[in-house]
Amino acid sequence: MNYNLEELQDRIKTIANLPTLPHIASRLMQIVNSPNTSADTVAALVSQDISLSAKVLRLANSAFYGIPKSINTLNNAVVILGFKIIQTMVLSLTVFDMFTREDDEDGASFDRNAFWKHSLRCAVIARLLAHRRRRTFALDPEEAFCAGLLHDVGKVVMEQYLNQDFHKALNHARTNGVSIFEAERDVLGYTHCDVASWLTGSWSLPDEIEQPLVCHHEPEEATICADSVMICHLADTLSEIDENDEDAVRETAASLEQKARMVGLSARDLTEAAAEIGAEMERASVFIGKQ
Numbered sequence: 550m551n552y553n554l555e556e557l558q559d560r561i562k563t564i565a566n567l568p569t570l571p572h573i574a575s576r577l578m579q580i581v582n583s584p585n586t587s588a589d590t591v592a593a594l595v596s597q598d599i600s601l602s603a604k605v606l607r608l609a610n611s612a613f614y615g616i617p618k619s620i621n622t623l624n625n626a627v628v629i630l631g632f633k634i635i636q637t638m639v640l641s642l643t644v645f646d647m648f649t650r651e652d653d654e655d656g657a658s659f660d661r662n663a664f665w666k667h668s669l670r671c672a673v674i675a676r677l678l679a680h681r682r683r684r685t686f687a688l689d690p691e692e693a694f695c696a697g698l699l700h701d702v703g704k705v706v707m708e709q710y711l712n713q714d715f716h717k718a719l720n721h722a723r724t725n726g727v728s729i730f731e732a733e734r735d736v737l738g739y740t741h742c743d744v745a746s747w748l749t750g751s752w753s754l755p756d757e758i759e760q761p762l763v764c765h766h767e768p769e770e771a772t773i774c775a776d777s778v779m780i781c782h783l784a785d786t787l788s789e790i791d792e793n794d795e796d797a798v799r800e801t802a803a804s805l806e807q808k809a810r811m812v813g814l815s816a817r818d819l820t821e822a823a824a825e826i827g828a829e830m831e832r833a834s835v836f837i838g839k840q
């Protein structure tokens with residue numbers, strides 16, 4: 550890259566007061582891996598926000614997690630689902646909340662609903678792929694889901710805080726038939742992946758979630774959590790096709806086979822995952838539905 554990212558980062562920090570992660574989510578990221586953290590501590594923290602607590606309970610009882618008995622308290626949710634699921638749930642819900650606006654007057658060329666739908670598709674596919682990968686070695690499906698849901702968060706930050714730059718890139722992409730990532734790189738000298746890295750730098754996210762946000766367009770550049778990044782890249786690519794178009798699914802799976810092998814998956818895993826997208830999307834819609 551021939552531009553100075555540090556200079557750009559400073560410039561962007563001055564024009565865009567990049568949002569910080571709200572207190573509860575931020576605190577949860579810090580304490581969740583500590584051996585001194587109990588289910589009570591996590592439940593007490595989440596319960597400080599009534600609306601967040603209600604959403605967590607609603608999700609915990611949804612078909613997405615498929616827990617057979619009903620979960621009535623946050624404490625039960627934490628004990629039954631575990632810290633990792635609560636962490637990814639709170640992070641997903643919080644970030645989604647930060648970047649959802651009702652009054653989207655200037656959104657003519659950036660459709661937030663379509664944006665979150667794409668993000669959810671990527672999340673669902675990443676989770677399906679991570680589950681399949683479990684046969685060989687572990688990659689947490691809930692982390693894969695969360696990374697997929699947030700993978701393009703840099704775009705929505707740009708749309709909100711760097712609107713002119715972002716629309717310049719969108720127009721360039723449209724006029725020249727290139728991807729938004731390429732347009733950002735060519736026209737602005739920085740991309741939504743750089744923005745995601747600047748945004749989340751102080752958020753204490755697990756690397757398995759942060760790295761896919763930063764490297765999903767260039768998975769081979771990832772120096773850590775390469776598997777999580779590759780799963781997100783595969784899911785992002787698959788999410789662009791219509792899963793009901795068998796030819797498109799087969800062709801895309803074949804074109805991704807080499808990359809899939811790098812994370813212990815086959816082209817068949819990709820086509821089989823594609824066949825499950827519809828039903829999974831329905832179960833996962835509770836994540837971004839109106840609460």
Ligand SMILES: [Fe+2]
Binds near residue numbers: 700730766
């Ligand atoms: Fe992206």
Ligand SMILES: [Fe+2]
Binds near residue numbers: 671700701
């Ligand atoms: Fe994407």
